[in-house]
Amino acid sequence: MDHSSDSKRAPELVFAEPTPLGLLGLALGCAALTPIAFGASLTPEGLRTAAAFCLLFGAGCQFLAGIMNFANKNLFGGTLFLAFSFNWMLNYMVLSGLAEGRAPDHGVLLAADACALVIFVVFTYGFGFFSKLLFLFLLDIDLLYLGKVINGATGTAALNLPIAVFTVALGVLSLYIAFAMLINPVANRRVFPVPGPAYRPAPATGFDASVRRTVLEILYRHFREHAFQEMPRDDFLRESRARLGEINVQPDVFYLAERRLVSITPAESPAWLKSLRLTAEGVDLYERTALGKSGSL
Structure with a gap:
């Protein structure tokens, strides 16, 4: 057995993607806190009921998601979910105490x-490298904690309504991201669109094939719906910008065309492209490398 090739492979996931579990638990916890946040259900029974949701869903689901993310070598997801799970355990303790006076x-x-506000601000910056939606998700948490800090520091309840x-x-964003992660892969299309990164990291040393893989993925999805009909330039650029931000994909598209993996219809400068599609060789390459196809057909 050739262990040298095995060592270069990405580690297999120990668990299925646990992030939707954590997000659904977060959404249920937020739902339970909503009446209290708006000044309703401030009875011992209401506080105890909300505390139970905070413990089971807010803390429990996110704790499991954090542990499984760490097992899957996901540093950001594991750290965020575990830290947030203990915060929700604190919510449980506070509400339980208030119910008892x-x-x-x-x-x-x-x-x-x-x-916590400082921690989440830094997390917000980090998650912007993954998606604008995740950036917005963390920004909402930042604003929530900013309101709590201002209220606490000034001794007023002026920001209770914004909180x-x-x-x-936060609950709505959690549901949307969870639904996107659960439904989009099953439907094999973007039922719940998720925008690309808010900004890009500094270029890494060495070769990065992510742009070419994304181009092939976009064109393969078009192929599955329209066969070898060419994809209009505007549609392609809209998809690529949603996935890659403002990265210039022109060099990679022309490289793939030179490899006869992509067929393009050129346009006059500055448009540089009228339409494009995968060739049969491009379809075959994508299915072999991304979908694990074996054999000649």
């Missing part, structure tokens, strides 16, 4: 919220 220490909570709105928005 015990209030938490104001100074301790304010200091912890201020620290409640941000809580609802």
